[in-house]
Amino acid sequence: MEKLVLTLLNKTSQATLSRISSASIINLLNDEVFITESDLILSIVPPRDAIATAQRISKAFANLVSQLPSAEAAAAAPQTPEPKQKIFIDLNAISPTTAFKISTFFPPSPSPSSSSSILFLDGGIIGPPPSFSPSTSTWILPSIPISGPIPLSSTTTTTTTTTPSHLTPHLLSTLNLRPLFSSSSSSTSPIGLASTLKISFASLTKGLTGLSILSISTAHRSGILSDLLDHLDTYSPNTNALLQKGVTAMPPKAYRWVDEMREIANGFEAAGWGESSSEEVNDDDDDDGFSNTNETPKKPDDDGTGTVDVEADQKSFEDIIPLLRSTSKIFQGIADVYKFVSEATVLGDEITENRKRGRDVWDVAECLKEGLERGKRVKK
Numbered sequence: 001m002e003k004l005v006l007t008l009l010n011k012t013s014q015a016t017l018s019r020i021s022s023a024s025i026i027n028l029l030n031d032e033v034f035i036t037e038s039d040l041i042l043s044i045v046p047p048r049d050a051i052a053t054a055q056r057i058s059k060a061f062a063n064l065v066s067q068l069p070s071a072e073a074a075a076a077a078p079q080t081p082e083p084k085q086k087i088f089i090d091l092n093a094i095s096p097t098t099a100f101k102i103s104t105f106f107p108p109s110p111s112p113s114s115s116s117s118i119l120f121l122d123g124g125i126i127g128p129p130p131s132f133s134p135s136t137s138t139w140i141l142p143s144i145p146i147s148g149p150i151p152l153s154s155t156t157t158t159t160t161t162t163t164p165s166h167l168t169p170h171l172l173s174t175l176n177l178r179p180l181f182s183s184s185s186s187s188t189s190p191i192g193l194a195s196t197l198k199i200s201f202a203s204l205t206k207g208l209t210g211l212s213i214l215s216i217s218t219a220h221r222s223g224i225l226s227d228l229l230d231h232l233d234t235y236s237p238n239t240n241a242l243l244q245k246g247v248t249a250m251p252p253k254a255y256r257w258v259d260e261m262r263e264i265a266n267g268f269e270a271a272g273w274g275e276s277s278s279e280e281v282n283d284d285d286d287d288d289g290f291s292n293t294n295e296t297p298k299k300p301d302d303d304g305t306g307t308v309d310v311e312a313d314q315k316s317f318e319d320i321i322p323l324l325r326s327t328s329k330i331f332q333g334i335a336d337v338y339k340f341v342s343e344a345t346v347l348g349d350e351i352t353e354n355r356k357r358g359r360d361v362w363d364v365a366e367c368l369k370e371g372l373e374r375g376k377r378v379k380k
Contacts, residue, residue: 004026005023005024005025006025006026007028008028008034009029031057032063034060035061040087040089040167041087041088042089042091042123043088043089043091044091044092045092046256046259047259047262047263050090050092050102051098051102054102055105057088057105061086061118085119088119089120089146090102090121090122091123091125093198093199093202093259093263094195094198094263095195095266096122096192096199097192097266097267098263098266099192100191100192102120103148106118106119106120108149119149120191121146121147121148122148122191122192123146124144124145124195124197125143125144126144126145127142130142141175142176143178144175144176144177144178145194146178146180147181147189147190148194149189149190149191181193195267199264203264203268205246206257206260206261207264207334209243210257210334210338211334212246213337213364213368214337216361216364217368219365220366220368221369225361229361247358247361247364248359248361250338250341250347251341251358252351254338254339255338255342255348257335258335258338261331261332261335261338262332264331265328265329265335266328268331269328272324273324274325341371344375345367345370346371
């Protein structure tokens with residue numbers, strides 16, 4: 001049977017429409033028709049739209065289910081093969097917390113292969129778009145890690161009764177889908193695992209690009225950008241290569257990265273680096289999480305030959321806890337950097353297929369300078 005790639009686009013740019021046409025992707029305008037004709041649904045939208053997109057699919061699917069015949073009517077009708085269970089994979093740059101929230105829109109079915117539910121999987125896209133290598137005659141693919149409530153390990157070899165038959169080894173290989181499992185268990189693949197990998201990776205790549213924007217802008221406004229680039233080339237050439245590639249590729253994508261940085265901040269906060277984590281430690285009853293007795297606690301000293309007063313250690317730890325409240329804000333700040341780029345500079349007008357500004361580091365820095373100076377005049 002011929003495999004078709006479908007999409008669901010209503011209001012979109014001409015550039016996007018041209019891309020899907022050139023790739024022979026079929027655009028459907030009706031949600032119910034899209035779901036009916038699809039086996040595997042991949043959500044790839046700006047992070048800010050991830051929740052709304054999942055809700056839209058969930059609502060449309062519920063409408064379809066409500067139109068199914070009753071059990072009695074189905075029993076009386078001629079026997080036909082039950083349709084395959086559909087799969088929804090969220091591949092957006094979201095935090096594990098957001099991924100779990102989205103999973104609640106797709107409640108599990110008592111029957112793993114039931115067509116009256118959609119199986120939700122958490123995922124992400126790591127790496128640049130696919131490209132064909134003429135030298136090796138192979139495609140270079142991004143990695144798509146996935147996790148969720150399904151025995152994905154079985155799909156790497158054979159299909160089991162609990163594994164949707166269209167999530168085949170061939171499909172895993174074609175899309176470079178990579179099932180993830182917790183290091184503590186080879187059979188555990190919780191929702192949020194793939195999103196955790198995605199935000200951990202993006203914090204280093206897009207996070208570095210955000211810092212690079214601040215770096216080159218500051219150096220350029222002081223007239224020493226050439227010196228900065230020379231020193232990077234001499235003393236940290238790998239950093240220089242990442243900077244050059246990152247800031248020049250960034251302009252058309254900056255608007256998407258605003259919410260991605262916020263999702264990274266949320267993910268780090270949930271992992272212990274943030275406001276809620278520090279409050280959780282501090283608000284444990286009335287003793288800030290420490291023993292509230294009249295006796296000063298003791299502990300063995302470093303060589304085990306006696307005891308030492310740990311009051312100083314406790315006070316030191318109490319001083320450190322408030323620092324956690326600001327750590328996740330690092331990426332809130334980087335989100336603001338990308339928001340500035342996309343809304344306060346001409347770089348925000350860039351389109352991938354028709355680049356005009358910011359094609360080299362110097363022009364990126366100049367565009368940033370123009371935006372900052374414009375903002376300074378407005379502030380006055």
